[in-house]
Amino acid sequence: MPDRHQHLTHLETHILAGLEPHTRGHVLQLLARVPGLTLTSGRRTLARNRDVGGSPRSWHLRGRAADLAGTRDQIRQGYRQAQTLRLGAGCTGPEELLDEGDHLHVAW
Numbered sequence: 001m002p003d004r005h006q007h008l009t010h011l012e013t014h015i016l017a018g019l020e021p022h023t024r025g026h027v028l029q030l031l032a033r034v035p036g037l038t039l040t041s042g043r044r045t046l047a048r049n050r051d052v053g054g055s056p057r058s059w060h061l062r063g064r065a066a067d068l069a070g071t072r073d074q075i076r077q078g079y080r081q082a083q084t085l086r087l088g089a090g091c092t093g094p095e096e097l098l099d100e101g102d103h104l105h106v107a108w
């Protein structure tokens with residue numbers, strides 16, 4: 001898992017930097033567990049959220065949601081992993097977990 005960082009793209013690194021620390025921890029854990037999943041979206045500005053038709057109460061606005069793309073199999077694996085993975089004591093898991101077909105949306 002430590003050298004997972006070496007495989008992050010520039011875009012993924014940029015997206016990770018905008019996430020809340022707890023959310024970032026979950027995303028890194030998920031990327032390490034499901035090879036092939038790629039991080040495509042994280043924190044959004046109000047304007048960007050409006051442009052993509054996001055909910056006005058979207059977790060993306062708070063830097064607590066991530067979108068991850070992959071094959072159908074990778075997305076299903078990511079869904080299952082996100083359901084069960086926890087980051088230490090007190091972590092209650094995802095606030096929101098949606099299989100959107102071409103990507104996984106998860107909020108922590």
Ligand SMILES: [Zn+2]
Binds near residue numbers: 086087091
């Ligand atoms: Zn958590």
